[in-house]
Amino acid sequence: MVKREHLSLEMECLTLFQSNPYLFETIQGLEKRLGRKMSDLEPILESLTAQGILQRTGEGAMAYFRYKEPAVIAEFSFTSELEPL
Amino acid sequence: MIQSFDLIEELQEMYASQYGLTNFITDESGDIIMLAKGHNALFNLLLERGAVNEIIETVTKEFELSKTFFIDILPGVYACIAPVEGHPGYLLWSGVKMEPSSRDMIKNKIDHLIDDGDIDSILSQTPLFTLENKKEWLLSAKKAAKMISRLIGGGDSLFSEHLKVLQEAVKTEEGDVSRFLYSFLEKNSGIDFLGICEQRNDDLYEVSHAAGEEAKRIQGASFSPGESFLGRVLLTGEQAFWEEIEKDPKYTFFQHYHFYPKSLFCFPIQLRDGNLSLFFGGSRTSEVITDTVKDLDRNMAMLLEVVLSAESLRKENSGHLSRQSALADISMMLVSAPDLKKISYILVDISMSLVKGPFSAVMLKDSQKQKMMLVSRGDIKGEKGSYLKRAAKDYFTATSDLPPDRLVPSMKKLEGSSAIIECPLYFRGELLGLICTGTNSPVDQETEELLPFLQTLSLIAGVTLQLAGEGQENMMERKIEVLHSSIKEFDAEAYRIAEESVKIAREFTAELDISKPLIKNILIACKLHCFSHEYLAEMFPEAEFPKIVKDGTRVLAEDAAFKNEEQGIGSQIFALAVSYAKNEGDMEAVIARPYMKRIRQEFLSHLEDSKVVEQELPLEPESSHTMESKSVESTIKNHKNLSSREKEVLDLVIQGLNNKEIARELFISEHTVKNHLTKIFQKLDVPDRTQAISKVYQLTYNGSANP
């Protein structure tokens, strides 16, 4: 379930998008920016998208990724309904 | 740089309206960074027409300002310029006043500036510059500049310094503890040596790291528990501060190594394997330890603890190399973003992507609000939602401290569903947050392997959260302090009431069974009682105390529409304290409302009691240091079985002397000392020196001096 060898690169991608919430990039663009092979990046972006951390827009070569903010409940209590804001 | 525009503006307004002056702030390049406030028509006119620009430029560029002074903007028209301490180049300008005798000349000068000219009315509104009020102006400008200086950045430097140290700590691969000691030393002027003691194989302790001039001489020095200052902390397990230590008999330990500190502190640090290490330090020049330095020491100890634990964790997990660099990256990100929301985003994303399960949630406690924030990814509705609520309740409402095994990440097996990882975020035993991450399978080895990684993560996240919280709190406290002291400047009576009500509220709440945060909020409310609650709510949108002021003020105002159940105990106490202070301590006049009979009664009887206490205990209590040594002394003195020589020896043991030193002190041989000790151990029924010391402490504090 966790591909260990990918962990480091996965964290790198995560860090990148976390610190640049307004980064809109294609796989090719990320290849250039991170200096990592596209073939290595693909599964990672795939998985981050699947987990809802990234959001993919568009199709094919023009598909780009961006960071998706998690759901926040600012005032959570033990009894409140868990409907995110 | 400037962190509280709103407050500075407020101050400017107050200063302006108090004296009828307009004021603004310029920076080192002469730019106006806080716009002009105030209704001084003449100054506003001059400013508007650009007549002051040149002067600003000249003053900024050419004058090296360290004093407050007056400048004539036109002949006979004066502004006052006060440097903002601690911020080179920042100036507070206020003005203008005019010399009565120059009126006609001024009129001529400014004639052309005015189109629809009512010069006379402008001039008649302008305050006069006289010999008598000159000094007062100077002083008030200085004070205003001082308050502003506190509001302009820099105030939380301690916090940011610590953050830097932590960032360094996280960055190092191979943790070199000495480097941290030196970087602490560099940044903190009140301390000139630092060190760490670690346990050796033979149960003795050794100074394993020492940083600072001369302090190196004690590197490698060893001592037994109970011996000298440092050994003592091993026994008590409590942090200790010692001042003027040269007079203390325990001092010989240092003298022996030709090291002469004047004050000393020492903190026990619990390692992950359960062993204690010591962190110590102090000054070779200062005999006293100020409160600021004490806070600093505490913070250093706390950071060091994290550094040491992270290092030992790293060693334990050295197998997972691929994760190490990832961990370093993540840690870097955490410590560079001390903002609760950002931290929680990082945590939720990382746990999610590590585990790759269906959901992850981070719950953080907000120390100021007693509420929680929940940040999540994935589906947390239904079943999982109720689990999260249960888990949160479980962890956060635990009445006693959580047992250590609850403070590490664990797997939770839920019936009929896959396992969930629970990873508490804590700092120094206090729970700050909780990560719950769902997995896709029942407990398996692969998931279990993630736990140590998560543990390191949670450790760093814990201290980061703590720092983030402190940062926020610092900022708020500074704002509160500034507002409070501004009352002093502008309304002496309101200030007196604030001071008095805080005092009485503090004493009274200490007797009540109410939560610490609530007490804090009541005290702040008292401090700022004279501000409108709307203003406070705007200024401190996150805080609770504005509501106390709001409700409390309604109580005081006898708002008929105000119902019983609407106000909390906080606002009632606030109302009691403020009305007591307003009426200058007249108990009869303390506010009475039908719905607060009971609390009023308690309040009055507290007042009665404290009067009595004052009469009974006119003396200052002795310092805890002397009280403590006295009672230990008396424990020994009153011990029936010991001979007087044995008592003397035991006394010196307790004071931290080793055998050689005791021999020297009593003019006997070391051999004799050992003999005495053997007998003492027998009589006290203990196997060794360490136990002997702790026995004496037990006897002292458990009160049963006679076995």
Added chain:
Amino acid sequence: MKVSTGIRGLDKVLDGGIPQGSAIVLEGAPGTGKTTLGMQFLYKGIVDHNEPGIFFTFEEFPDQIYEDMESYGWDLKDLERKNRLRVIGISPDIFLDQMTSKDGLFEQLVREIDCRRIVIDSISLFEYLPDKTGENGRSLLYTLRNIVRKFGLTSLFIQELSSLDRRKIPFEHFIADGVIRLSLKEHMNIFRKRTLEVTKMRGTKINEGEHIYQITDKGIYLLLASQIVTDKYISDQNEKIKTGIPELDNLLGGGMAKGAVYMLDTNSKANYRHIVGAIYAERVKAGNRILSLLSSTQTVTELKALMDLYGIDIDQLAREKRLYFIEHYNRPFPAGWEGSVFHVQGMENKDYDRFLWEKCKGLVKECKENHKDWFAYYDLSTIFNERGAEYVLRSFAKETAFARSFGMTVLVLCNFKEVGEQAASFLERTSNGVFKTWVDGSYQYLQVTKSPDGQISKPYLLESIGQKPYIRLV
């Protein structure tokens, strides 16, 4: 409608700012400060004018930009949190793709923060897009311009410029509404000089020429070059009088302001003789009445020789009572000058004051009624020596005010270094204008560091020439 650029000097160069909704090319070599200027435009737009903005960066990561811009004290993340700014990291190809698609990312972003200004850093990359070279690349830029216009955005397109000597005018300059160029030049092998030039700006008057700018820790600061951007309020009521040195007149927007007090700050090495000579001669020619205070070093003979150079016979003028002298040293004067020399040697300060007040004021007033203008010249070090520093500090402001009220233009010679920092700053503040001249290496420089209408100049080289006025500013 003009949009402020966020740089005070640049707004002046543009006569108020950039016309709203225009698309401007900002070009410059690496490191000239394009990104800084672009961000300053957005940052100040948000903070000072409540105009939200978007910064598109193709090469840098947004977090690098947050960090770089922190050095100017700009907290960009905070503005992002408040939804006033976006720093968007994006590849040029998706950018273009999204920009042209209906309801694409570009449109969404603009709407989301009600964006008024954008910066694109940089359009140079467009040229390298596959199948976007040549003609296609151009039509692309054209499309880009039209789209930002459609949204009414005031935009800066940053353009890398590798070499300054392009032979053709680049295509970008034709379609853009304006062009701002930043350059970095070696200046006399001594220091590097950053200059900004606006070569085109539709819909506004521009102040041409290369203006010096600096990158400070507050962003870009532009010093206006020697052009005539006069502050209305002052220029309206001030007549300009010529200095006799054409370049200096240019620097001053036509000449010295009548009735103003100018300080010529000179160090001992600098040769100020011709500066003073030219001005003095010019004033004589203009028919001014002239009052001068002779210094210990400047004798009448010396002045006579100097004026001869400029074709002026002071002997005759003195006899015609067009020149007046104040003499502290009891030196002999040519016959026929009696009425125009005031001997003040040995006079107490108090008496000297009275003399100035009564005698000189009387003279000046009388001439004023006959519509004759006055010019005064003196060497302040003589007063420092003869009357003491305290006297100078006490009386200078008063004399300045006096001169101003009678429209008497004054040139004062002074060595700021010599009189000490405090006195110098007082004098500088009290004077309406300051010229500084100094020697550095084998060159002499002159700079206007202060003037009544707020203009200051860069340092100019002072070159000797063979004919009147014997000096020239280069």
